[in-house]
Amino acid sequence: MSDVKISIRNLDLFYGDFQALKNINMDIIEKKVTALIGPSGCGKSTFLKTLNRMNDLVENVKITGDVKLDGKDVYRNIDVIKLRKRVGMVFQKPNPFPMSIYDNVAYGPRTHGIKKKSKLDEIVEKSLRGSALWDEVKDRLKKNALGLSGGQQQRLCIARALAVEPEVLLMDEPTSALDPIATARIEDLVEELKDKYTIVIVTHSMQQAGRISDNTAFFLMGELIEFGETAKIFSNPENKKTEDYITGRFG
Numbered sequence: 001m002s003d004v005k006i007s008i009r010n011l012d013l014f015y016g017d018f019q020a021l022k023n024i025n026m027d028i029i030e031k032k033v034t035a036l037i038g039p040s041g042c043g044k045s046t047f048l049k050t051l052n053r054m055n056d057l058v059e060n061v062k063i064t065g066d067v068k069l070d071g072k073d074v075y076r077n078i079d080v081i082k083l084r085k086r087v088g089m090v091f092q093k094p095n096p097f098p099m100s101i102y103d104n105v106a107y108g109p110r111t112h113g114i115k116k117k118s119k120l121d122e123i124v125e126k127s128l129r130g131s132a133l134w135d136e137v138k139d140r141l142k143k144n145a146l147g148l149s150g151g152q153q154q155r156l157c158i159a160r161a162l163a164v165e166p167e168v169l170l171m172d173e174p175t176s177a178l179d180p181i182a183t184a185r186i187e188d189l190v191e192e193l194k195d196k197y198t199i200v201i202v203t204h205s206m207q208q209a210g211r212i213s214d215n216t217a218f219f220l221m222g223e224l225i226e227f228g229e230t231a232k233i234f235s236n237p238e239n240k241k242t243e244d245y246i247t248g249r250f251g
């Protein structure tokens with residue numbers, strides 16, 4: 001029996017007059033990986049950002065419909081800071097803060113009021129272990145994070161997201177700036193993280209979606225064309241447009 005973590009109903013999003021999302025309906029299943037695929041500009045990132053209200057920061061944006069996290073509407077009667085603690089995000093380009101590795105990971109817990117050094121030490125170690133970076137950095141936690149490689153920086157950003165103990169992790173093309181080896185490490189990590197977290201990942205790579213996701217959503221020009229089990233979407237899609245896209249026939 002699968003549990004729904006986030007349910008999306010009749011979601012429309014406008015940037016000014018332009019409608020970027022058209023009547024999206026989807027259930028994101030707890031502790032599964034959901035991949036969002038589709039051509040450039042189809043609305044994947046926009047959709048991802050509606051899940052923790054990152055679009056609120058954009059001017060002239062209008063959102064209607066429902067996004068419910070554990071049954072509670074995230075657009076009404078909810079503290080946005082708390083929402084973003086529960087629904088963390090990792091971006092396309094690794095974006096560590098220009099401070100030490102330790103301080104990057106401790107940043108979130110500190111803003112949520114944790115001050116005790118022993119507690120922070122524990123969170124930093126646990127988060128870095130969680131993002132499979134601990135062994136590589138444990139002897140240089142006080143060094144600047146900008147000295148890490150791109151792949152290490154991205155795992156640091158994942159550790160930073162994990163440090164506030166989120167329930168959902170949104171990942172916007174987290175491997176697009178990485179080489180194949182660093183990409184494989186992040187993919188392995190996603191596989192491990194789904195034991196504990198619900199993961200939604202935007203990817204341009206259909207191979208990646210096929211490798212790491214349980215469910216896949218195919219978007220086209222702001223519409224959700226097809227959503228279902230990844231194995232089914234890739235082997236036997238219902239919609240001709242999905243088939244054209246995954247077989248590379250799409251222009």
Ligand SMILES: Nc1ncnc2c1ncn2[C@@H]1O[C@H](COP(=O)(O)OP(=O)(O)OP(=O)(O)O)[C@@H](O)[C@H]1O
Nearest residue numbers: 015018020038039040041042043044045046047058
């Ligand atoms: N802040 C904004 N203001 C106006 N239009 C926007 C804004 N952000 C995105 N758009 C438009 O909304 C549409 C969807 O963009 P979005 O970034 O969600 O697509 P995407 O599928 O993630 O694309 P990509 O794969 O290239 O990252 C595009 O037409 C884009 O130009």
